[in-house]
Amino acid sequence: MNSFTFYNPTQLVFGKDSIEKLPQMIAQFTEGKKILMTYGGGSMKKSGLHDRIMNLLTDFEVTEFGGIEPNPRLETVKRAVQVVKENDIDFILAVGGGSVIDGTKLISAASTSDHDPWDIVTRKAIPESAVPFGTILTISATGSEMNAGSVITNWETNEKLGWGSPLVFPKFSLLNPEILYTLPENQTVNGIVDSMSHLLEQYFNEAENSAIGDAMIAGVMKQIMAAGKVALKEPQNYEARETLMLGATVALNGFMRMGYNGDWATHNLEHAVSAVHDIAHGAGLAILFPAWMKYVSEKQPARFAQFAEDVFDADSSLSEEEKIQTGIKGIEDYWTSIGAPSRLSDFNISEEDFETFAEKTLFNGPFGNFCKLDREDVLAIYQLAQ
Amino acid sequence: MNSFTFYNPTQLVFGKDSIEKLPQMIAQFTEGKKILMTYGGGSMKKSGLHDRIMNLLTDFEVTEFGGIEPNPRLETVKRAVQVVKENDIDFILAVGGGSVIDGTKLISAASTSDHDPWDIVTRKAIPESAVPFGTILTISATGSEMNAGSVITNWETNEKLGWGSPLVFPKFSLLNPEILYTLPENQTVNGIVDSMSHLLEQYFNEAENSAIGDAMIAGVMKQIMAAGKVALKEPQNYEARETLMLGATVALNGFMRMGYNGDWATHNLEHAVSAVHDIAHGAGLAILFPAWMKYVSEKQPARFAQFAEDVFDADSSLSEEEKIQTGIKGIEDYWTSIGAPSRLSDFNISEEDFETFAEKTLFNGPFGNFCKLDREDVLAIYQLAQ
Numbered sequence: 001m002n003s004f005t006f007y008n009p010t011q012l013v014f015g016k017d018s019i020e021k022l023p024q025m026i027a028q029f030t031e032g033k034k035i036l037m038t039y040g041g042g043s044m045k046k047s048g049l050h051d052r053i054m055n056l057l058t059d060f061e062v063t064e065f066g067g068i069e070p071n072p073r074l075e076t077v078k079r080a081v082q083v084v085k086e087n088d089i090d091f092i093l094a095v096g097g098g099s100v101i102d103g104t105k106l107i108s109a110a111s112t113s114d115h116d117p118w119d120i121v122t123r124k125a126i127p128e129s130a131v132p133f134g135t136i137l138t139i140s141a142t143g144s145e146m147n148a149g150s151v152i153t154n155w156e157t158n159e160k161l162g163w164g165s166p167l168v169f170p171k172f173s174l175l176n177p178e179i180l181y182t183l184p185e186n187q188t189v190n191g192i193v194d195s196m197s198h199l200l201e202q203y204f205n206e207a208e209n210s211a212i213g214d215a216m217i218a219g220v221m222k223q224i225m226a227a228g229k230v231a232l233k234e235p236q237n238y239e240a241r242e243t244l245m246l247g248a249t250v251a252l253n254g255f256m257r258m259g260y261n262g263d264w265a266t267h268n269l270e271h272a273v274s275a276v277h278d279i280a281h282g283a284g285l286a287i288l289f290p291a292w293m294k295y296v297s298e299k300q301p302a303r304f305a306q307f308a309e310d311v312f313d314a315d316s317s318l319s320e321e322e323k324i325q326t327g328i329k330g331i332e333d334y335w336t337s338i339g340a341p342s343r344l345s346d347f348n349i350s351e352e353d354f355e356t357f358a359e360k361t362l363f364n365g366p367f368g369n370f371c372k373l374d375r376e377d378v379l380a381i382y383q384l385a386q
Numbered sequence: 387m388n389s390f391t392f393y394n395p396t397q398l399v400f401g402k403d404s405i406e407k408l409p410q411m412i413a414q415f416t417e418g419k420k421i422l423m424t425y426g427g428g429s430m431k432k433s434g435l436h437d438r439i440m441n442l443l444t445d446f447e448v449t450e451f452g453g454i455e456p457n458p459r460l461e462t463v464k465r466a467v468q469v470v471k472e473n474d475i476d477f478i479l480a481v482g483g484g485s486v487i488d489g490t491k492l493i494s495a496a497s498t499s500d501h502d503p504w505d506i507v508t509r510k511a512i513p514e515s516a517v518p519f520g521t522i523l524t525i526s527a528t529g530s531e532m533n534a535g536s537v538i539t540n541w542e543t544n545e546k547l548g549w550g551s552p553l554v555f556p557k558f559s560l561l562n563p564e565i566l567y568t569l570p571e572n573q574t575v576n577g578i579v580d581s582m583s584h585l586l587e588q589y590f591n592e593a594e595n596s597a598i599g600d601a602m603i604a605g606v607m608k609q610i611m612a613a614g615k616v617a618l619k620e621p622q623n624y625e626a627r628e629t630l631m632l633g634a635t636v637a638l639n640g641f642m643r644m645g646y647n648g649d650w651a652t653h654n655l656e657h658a659v660s661a662v663h664d665i666a667h668g669a670g671l672a673i674l675f676p677a678w679m680k681y682v683s684e685k686q687p688a689r690f691a692q693f694a695e696d697v698f699d700a701d702s703s704l705s706e707e708e709k710i711q712t713g714i715k716g717i718e719d720y721w722t723s724i725g726a727p728s729r730l731s732d733f734n735i736s737e738e739d740f741e742t743f744a745e746k747t748l749f750n751g752p753f754g755n756f757c758k759l760d761r762e763d764v765l766a767i768y769q770l771a772q
Contacts, residue, residue: 001400011391017389250598
């Protein structure tokens with residue numbers, strides 16, 4: 001492993017009764033009463049969650065900021081920062097999935113600063129403080145509820161960039177698996193793909209020895225795959241939903257990534273696509289991961305053979321090439337079995353865009369910690385995903 | 387799973403360069419300069435670690451408190467509390483293994499209070515503050531470096547009791563696997579047994595669904611078993627040492643235990659033995675776990691069959707009884723292969739003590755969250771370990 005510091009102070013509150021703990025959780029972090037509640041569309045009003053939360057917050061003065069979109073946008077964050085500053089907000093409550101939470105992270109860090117929020121994303125400005133915030137998770141996928149990372153899209157520049165700061169760990173996240181019962185099927189699918197992709201990015205890492213991480217990743221991946229099939233067949237299966245929900249959180253809260261960074265090239269490949277086309281992150285990853293695996297397994301076969309043994313129980317007597325195919329086919333077949341997309345062309349994305357995508361991914365030069373990709377590699381991978 | 391809150395704010399700093407970060411780590415938590423350094427015997431002076439630490443702390447005023455013994459004792463803690471109070475200590479640095487750290491946790495909590503430290507252990511007094519402390523880990527076993535639990539022995543009353551408080555999470559723990567190179571072989575063995583036992587206690591738990599935990603536990607257990615054999619053969623194998631060191635930490639830092647408590651009966655059975663006989667915790671666990679498994683598997687066979695599949699790859703076509711035997715034999719054979727003890731009689735512990743042990747274990751009535759044990763059960767298990 002590489003040297004590392006693991007630190008994650010988020011309080012993860014999990015279970016059927018988690019949301020009821022909201023007032024006492026907020027009270028740990030502020031004596032103030034001014035809350036900004038951030039959220040996305042209207043689904044939480046329809047589901048009754050909005051009323052439930054407002055009933056818990058009767059002792060507080062709640063300002064609402066809805067409309068944080070999938071792939072949260074810089075201009076939306078800027079408007080919210082205005083609201084925080086004008087209302088002297090003491091605490092932010094993000095109610096939603098990864099997009100709402102990612103957006104809220106930037107709202108939190110930018111609201112105590114005079115910098116343009118985009119300067120924080122591009123690291124021109126380093127946040128020195130942040131408005132404390134907590135979350136109620138309504139879509140399980142990105143793991144944003146228990147990490148300090150965030151991805152923001154700037155439609156002026158067609159850029160989608162990740163940033164992070166230890167100041168933007170959620171103070172707490174309240175997770176009730178029952179909330180997922182009414183999730184549209186495609187969001188359940190995207191969530192499974194997203195959490196699986198986080199595990200794949202970390203499994204293919206740059207460390208000499210990642211024995212503990214390998215074991216945890218392979219185990220969690222198998223459980224997510226099994227629970228995912230059950231949840232799609234029986235959306236109200238509590239055990240399947242809790243496995244998916246906890247699985248997605250641990251997939252990206254740092255537990256697995258002690259001693260290495262992981263590859264993260266496929267995320268970069270995907271961000272370039274969804275910076276130009278409004279495609280769900282999970283859908284983009286489902287398409288691009290098998291393509292990345294096919295291409296990179298020819299350059300670094302050994303790790304892909306081990307992957308097949310660890311995750312798909314490939315028989316150790318198979319040849320390296322047979323193992324590699326077992327692993328890639330394992331992922332492809334699983335995606336197909338849950339109805340995830342497999343081709344860029346399914347989204348009317350054509351080869352004409354590939355140069356633009358490649359340019360975006362190579363903004364900081366060749367990338368990928370497990371396997372460094374240059375322009376030629378990138379174009380070949382998009383081709384395999386076409 | 388049961389409802390749970392996971393919270394662990396310890397900064398885990400891992401790698402060959404971790405100890406050099408000591409001054410900057412302390413500076414995060416105090417502007418004061420008065421450090422109490424707690425440790426056990428003289429091994430850290432012999433190894434040069436003492437000099438290395440003192441060279442890093444030239445800006446601080448260091449008071450030393452050595453002599454914290456294995457199974458740390460109440461009277462030792464009391465003497466240290468005196469030293470903290472008399473010297474207005476700002477920060478405590480624990481250098482050692484689980485015993486030094488467990489002792490330091492009680493020193494930390496008792497030093498800001500007028501209560502007798504034993505009242506904190508017995509929950510007559512609830513700590514409201516604590517002197518901040520960090521650790522440099524020199525023996526990898528108990529996981530105390532990244533949790534808020536502690537076990538203290540009171541030789542006046544022959545009691546060995548566990549307690550905990552969120553106030554006594556170490557602020558940071560510095561882990562350099564190279565430190566383990568010179569560990570006596572029996573301490574490496576006890577460390578392996580101890581971390582494996584923590585995983586076993588959690589695997590056999592009371593939850594309906596512990597899919598994510600099961601997967602992580604089984605995976606980490608396999609890696610510890612493999613790395614343990616390597617480290618015993620090649621004490622200076624860095625990768626084996628880092629797997630064992632990180633494995634022991636994650637085995638009891640709460641990562642695995644999200645959604646359940648685990649059984650913990652075997653720890654109670656062991657504490658009763660080592661409250662009377664001065665036997666290493668790991669040695670006691672090695673003896674008692676197979677006995678507990680043999681006895682309890684007759685009452686709750688299904689989980690033991692799953693254990694054998696998860697950890698020892700028992701073929702799914704075997705009968706339940708064959709699987710169970712595979713799992714128990716797997717643990718017994720592994721203990722034997724690393725030279726762990728297997729019988730109470732090897733330590734001159736005789737049947738005459740069993741009534742005393744049983745009385746101690748049943749202090750709060752029947753115990754064990756996976757399988758509740760009463761007097762008859764307890765005596766039968768000690769008999770199986772004889």
